[in-house]
Amino acid sequence: NGGVSPKDLYPQFSYSVGPYFSPSYFDPDQPVRADVGVSGKVKYNPAPGWTISGELRHRLVGNIADTTRTSNSVLPRVRTDTALYAQATSTSLNRLYVSRQWKPNANVYARVSAGYFERMFGGVSAEVLWKPASSRLAIGVEANYAQQRDFNQGLGFRDYGIATGHVSAYYEFGKGYHGQLDVGRYLAGDVGATVSVSRTFQNGWEFGGFFTLTNVSAAEFGEGSFDKGISLTVPINWFLGKPSTQSVSTVIRPIQRDGGARLSVPGRLYEQVRGAHSTSVSNDWARVWE
Numbered sequence: 001n002g003g004v005s006p007k008d009l010y011p012q013f014s015y016s017v018g019p020y021f022s023p024s025y026f027d028p029d030q031p032v033r034a035d036v037g038v039s040g041k042v043k044y045n046p047a048p049g050w051t052i053s054g055e056l057r058h059r060l061v062g063n064i065a066d067t068t069r070t071s072n073s074v075l076p077r078v079r080t081d082t083a084l085y086a087q088a089t090s091t092s093l094n095r096l097y098v099s100r101q102w103k104p105n106a107n108v109y110a111r112v113s114a115g116y117f118e119r120m121f122g123g124v125s126a127e128v129l130w131k132p133a134s135s136r137l138a139i140g141v142e143a144n145y146a147q148q149r150d151f152n153q154g155l156g157f158r159d160y161g162i163a164t165g166h167v168s169a170y171y172e173f174g175k176g177y178h179g180q181l182d183v184g185r186y187l188a189g190d191v192g193a194t195v196s197v198s199r200t201f202q203n204g205w206e207f208g209g210f211f212t213l214t215n216v217s218a219a220e221f222g223e224g225s226f227d228k229g230i231s232l233t234v235p236i237n238w239f240l241g242k243p244s245t246q247s248v249s250t251v252i253r254p255i256q257r258d259g260g261a262r263l264s265v266p267g268r269l270y271e272q273v274r275g276a277h278s279t280s281v282s283n284d285w286a287r288v289w290e
Helices: 082-088 269-282
Strands: 012-027 030-045 050-062 091-105 108-116 121-130 137-149 157-174 177-185 191-200 206-214 227-235 247-252
Touching (some): 191 227
Antiparallel strands (some): 108 121, 137 157
16 A cells, blocks of 8 residues: 555664763852763664663763862762762763663553663663553552762662652643642652642743652751752753753752652653643644744
């Protein structure tokens, strides 16, 4: 019939080389620190639903490694050793992982990932999401085993490992407002919940805020008492001047401590599915770039 099967589009390979900017805020000795360097990314899709992806970074200039403050955390140091990661090397393997995504049925989506997910942790992750296209509500379950990476961010790991996981509820309130509730176990072994609220504007920008409360007391948590912050996502097309599905995101916290810290797993399902459903409902790609 002359049509193209989705399988005929595979394998796919892409790569990019460009700058990266990594900020750090609210150090009492210097409120704003940042590293700037070059990032090389590769992505390979051998078949539908399969992704192999990696990112290598080289720091050119920056002062995050210059901090002389050391962690006084009484919790496992899952986030407060940031300076040690920056001091250990200027060239790092930021991510390298393999992921498989599929649909068990019409309203259920699944993902399994393994590898080096972020600069501090790697491991294995599994996720299931229930999200009918016509529903404002979505429910997800994620389970992970995370192992802390060596400070030099190569292929090695440190001794600390932990099982984490969350049950998540997502809700679209309308007019661009979204809410999310995550309940489960965090990287330091604490148990609690994160509440997030965000708004996506017609131009694609997204602004939000969140807070996390766990069974870690304010005294154990340390300065700041509990984890909270704001998030900002900007579509890449604002910089390129042409349509793109990619975006740049940043999170600003008053202070980064170890309590309420969640594993950063690339390719979580909800944002992918929500975006696909929004496009399907509107059936008008031009509106995506407004």
